[in-house]
Amino acid sequence: MRENTVLGIIFSNMHDETLGELTNVRTMGSVPFGGRYRFIDFPLSNMVNSGISNVGVVTKSNYQSLIDHIGSGREWDLARKVGGLNILPPFSNNHSGIYRGRLEALSGITDYISNNRAKYVLMADCDVISNMDYRDMIKRHISTGADITVLYQKENLAKEDLLSDTTAFGFDANGRINDVMIGPSMPGQYNVYRNVTVISRDLLSRIIADGAQHNQISFKREILQKSHDRYNIQGYESTGVSLTIHSIKSYFDANMKLLDPAVRNSIFNTQSPIYTKIKDEVPAKYGTSAKVSNSLVADGCIIDGEVENSVIFRGVQIAKGVTVKNSIVMQGATLSDGASLNYVIVDKDVLVREHRTLMGFETYPIYIAKGSVV
């Protein structure tokens, strides 16, 4: 019989606050990325490519754009009779409401989890861009007999990378977690949590019930940090390329890193494609005065100006006489003759009129909100 041994759960709103204006009108999961994707495409495609065919997407607020994007899940092959995609909007009963942390969010979907028949649950957030096969991690979780397995990567954190919610682990000789730091303050090399967790469904249900009784909100603080003596929490190291998004600046940098062929080839490959919503755009068209260098350009663009070191999303029009450098231009934007952009993030459907000059700086790209007219 067809069975889903692993249930995937994606938290689409976690970390919304880190991206400021980018998430004013959308969830973290539906933030546009890399010319034609949204953040959620990465964990969702990774799950599907790892054989997980039942995925619940937990939402909280501003999730119209997310629902519009994932729809029935067909583009990810998740429009299924058995399993498939489930969107889980906030479910309010007498004790919960709009959740404040992961444990509370899980508490809101406790019936969804307990009614499922999968043996394991793999949870992921939308703040990590990677192409990752979760099957090996699940295998390790089973073979080590761990209660919880968390995915981490070794990373050198400089001062500016140390954020209040950066989570790092220490391990004992058997690979069991014996230290959990949230918001480490000293620069150095850390085993950084990538917000991917494997746990048996039974244990997760028990933790949720227990958490609700004790008014616990945060999975990270209450379970990983406070209960690592009680639970056997194992680390699983991933060495693949991943780009983490925790600020507008890191969002900008992650897009720019896609221009590096090594990064691009590790995130996009034909054997484990990243799926996204299909827009049926026409291929991009280059005019007589087009001059493009070191850039990614999606379908539907009409380009007649100069583009350098930039990521251009679907359906962008760049007129003759325009100069775009070091910028991210999202879907449907129109840049009119003589406009000049450098270090700018242009959100969807923006119109930049003739001869406007927009200039940010490498360490501080400026952001133009969705639908603006400049």
Place this chain on the structure above:
Amino acid sequence: MIRKKEWISMLLAGGQGSRLYALTRKLAKPAVPFGGKYRIIDFPLSNCINSGIDTVGVLTQYQPLVLNEYLGNGQPWDLDRNNGGVFALPPYQKSSGSDWYSGTANAIYQNINFIERYDPEYVLILSGDHIYKMDYSKMLTFHKEKNADCTIAVLEVPMEEASRFGIMNADESQRVFEFEEKPKEPKSNLASMGIYIFTWSKLKKYLEQDEADPNSSNDFGKNIIPSMLADDQRMFAYAFEGYWKDVGTIDSLWEANMDLLNPIDPLKLYDPSWKIYSRNADMPPHYISKTAHVQNSMICEGSHVEGDVDFSVLFPGAVVEPGAVVRDSILMPGAVVKKNAIVEYAIIAENVVIEEGAKVGDRPENWEDKSKWGVAVVGENVHISPKAVVPPQAMIEQDV
């Protein structure tokens, strides 16, 4: 229980497309890639769904594998329907025997049972080798207004070219009184586009009659239309205005691709109100490197350009390495042009590899004897060795 439909479409997609030579060796003509991300069949299929037709029978015969896989359940064209949808219809064995489709009319005749399941009033007959955007619902309105038995879409062609087409001679009310296939001295310039709407009860009668005639070649143009005319049936010419191109030859396929690069875009491919749908390749945006020069071209997601591309169409996964030059050419999905190779006036089929320093095709201005010049074609999966030279007009089917 299948519900009655007002009209359905039958798409003739079984032809070999022999005039496309190397491009259709393993591929039915309607499955030939076109325009950077499409296959030819995307145009009639998208026209159907945009015109409100939700049931399309695709008659397949020659090399159907790629075409069948491409059609799948019809989802890319919104043709995955509970009632109707898209169906591949190959010839099949019947209790009285089995036959290949012997002609366009015979292909429809053999599927009378399929059509009758929907009990349609009208049947739209299409072919899978034309590039155009057309609202068939307007043609149906015309058909009903004229109380026609058969309506044939026609296009005004230049008089001097009319002798290459099937020409309809019609009176002032657009009623057709004569049909001439490739006339030496054409009387009008209304060329048949190979698009017909028939009132089904009439067509069925003529299909059965035609089948009973052992001397018939079972073809719409040669048999059905002439015998309906001979019986003075109500046949009308519906004038279509817009871009329409038969892509049945290497030259016309090449030209139609190049037409897309025209800034005026005669096909209006970029008009979002009449989208052309296709099966998607799930690839990231294309990348243009520091060393690349790209102008006057159409480039699809998933391609990678580090060399010079001018007046060309690149499909998903096409690669142009540094120093390579691609001009006035078409690179189909997965075609790779390695360092310093030159491709000019050529059609490069899927997954071809052109090694370093090779040269495929040439510019017409370099050839005094124009009869020796033409678009060069390299067929699917062919490997062109380093420094090899493929002359214009060549048709390469094996590694060189």
